[in-house]
Amino acid sequence: MTQPFHHTPVLLGESLRALDLRSGGAYLDGTVGGGGHSLGILQALQGQCALTCLDRDQEALEAARARLARYPQVRFVHGNFHQAQALLPGQRFDGILLDLGVSSHQLDQPHRGFSYHEEAPLDMRMDQEGGPTAADWLNTAPEGEIAGALRDYADERWAVRIARIILEMRAQRPLETTQDLVRAVDRAIPRAVRRREEGHPARRTFQAVRIAVNDEIAPLRAALTGLLGMLTPGGRLVVITFHSIEDRVVKRAFNSFRNPCVCPVDAPLCVCGRQPLASLPRGYPVSPGEEELRTNPRARSARLRVAQKL
Ligand SMILES: C[S@@+](CC[C@H](N)C(=O)[O-])C[C@H]1O[C@@H](n2cnc3c(N)ncnc32)[C@H](O)[C@@H]1O
Known part of the structure; x- marks a missing residue:
């Protein structure tokens, strides 16, 4: 809506x-x-x-x-x-x-898939009229490309592990929703680190994927x-x-x-x-x-x- x-x-x-x-x-x-x-x-x-x-x-x-x-x-x-x-x-x-x-509006619209708080299709395109969605990219990009984006666009220290888990997950079934991506991050970042960190553990990953998908x-x-x-x-x-x-x-x-x-x-x-x-x-x-x-x-x-x- x-x-x-x-x-x-x-x-x-x-x-x-x-x-x-x-x-x-x-x-x-x-x-x-x-x-x-x-x-x-x-x-x-x-x-x-x-x-x-x-x-x-x-x-x-x-x-x-x-x-x-x-x-x-x-x-x-x-x-x-x-x-x-x-x-x-x-x-x-x-x-x-x-x-x-992105605007606050885009982040707050669950159906756009920019938010890690909401279950929604993994889209994240600013222009919904064309181009690959976040799901398209995450389900096809090479592991090194995903890790590189997480590192370069969000300084994610767990970039390599998150990328590896995404590849493991997509070998079972394609990632489809925002919560699939949140689960990949949860599996990659040790629980103790997640508890210690300020903010949501998936924040950096979502930022990096958004930047990659929209070629910003x-x-x-x-x-x-x-x-x-x-x-x-x-x-x-x-x-x-x-x-x-x-x-x-x-x-x-x-x-x-x-x-x-x-x-x-x-x-x-x-x-x-x-x-x-x-x-x-x-x-x-x-x-x-x-x-x-x-x-x-x-x-x-x-x-x-x-x-x-x-
Ligand atoms: C931070 S918001 C702008 C908010 C606006 N200044 C206001 O006061 O409401 C960024 C906007 O830029 C758009 N945007 C981001 N990259 C763009 C691009 N390369 N070309 C055109 N629009 C873009 C997004 O879709 C979003 O609506």
């Missing part, structure tokens, strides 16, 4: 400041979710802007469409921001916002380069991340926009001739303050970075 959309926008005031909003500007919210940040943009500019809202999740897009219905200038596009240039050919924006990861990391850097290319000069690309792997990709991409030189570090002069594409405004990255963390614990690991196109 689909429930009403609830998601508290993270770092809202900071995002609006970072976008350096201007009346009459054109903006892209590349991860509109429930429309919290988009609504903030529209309210801050009293509707005096063009806003394009993108999400790969149709349910999110419908929720945002309903929430922003009183702003006829908003355009909604279903798709992946990794393909923004193809989805929005020739379009230019004065600011682009990405608030990465590998195309991110190229996507950021493409989005920078869609900005008008002086336009800003604002990205909120929720874990260190994602943040590292954004940080490295932004640093390379500021300094794309590929000459050896000991070269006396730059001979590659690559010119900076962006500056990095002072005062960033920013993280949520205590006040926001009190009311929205989900914001705990959020980090916001900004690049400004030259």
Whole structure:
């Protein structure tokens, strides 16, 4: 059953400041979710802007469409921001916002399979219209690929054991539900460790599987380069991340926009001739303050970075 959309926008005031909003500007919210940040943009500019809202999740897009219905200038596009240039050919924006990861709504919808608390089909796709589900991936991927994802996307120390147990389980019968995956984690992590740890033992595994199934990391850097290319000069690309792997990709991409030189570090002069594409405004990255963390614990690991196109 689909429930009403609830998601508290993270770092809202900071995002609006970072976008350096201007009346009459054109903006892209590349991860509109429930429309919290988009609504903030529209309210801050009293509707005096063009806003394009993108999400790969149709349910999110419908929720945002309903929430922003009183702003006829908003355009909604279903798709992946990794393909923004193809989805929005020739379009230019004065600011682009990405608030990465999943929404609270997606996590709280049992039928989506993102939550280890609920028994549900092992799906976890943000875009339900295509691509392999978590069950498809876990039932076919090689052991090393699963272990690698658990290690790289969630720092899971028991990655190898969890992957091995998944392969043992699927040799008996395919994994089908979220609780099949929870059982694999329970079997792999010793009981004493599970008791000692804070939080649910399957939390990291679910995060890693979600990132793998939705291919969230590998195309991110190229996507950021493409989005920078869609900005008008002086336009800003604002990205909120929720874990260190994602943040590292954004940080490295932004640093390379500021300094794309590929000459050896000991070269006396730059001979590659690559010119900076962006500056990095002072005062960033920013993280949520205590006040926001009190009311929205989900914001705990959020980090916001900004690049400004030259
Ligand atoms: C953290 S939520 C955004 C919440 C939103 N800022 C708000 O205030 O309601 C992230 C959203 O981004 C979407 N998303 C994640 N990766 C995406 C991608 N590569 N392309 C398009 N949408 C994506 C998810 O489906 C989800 O709805």
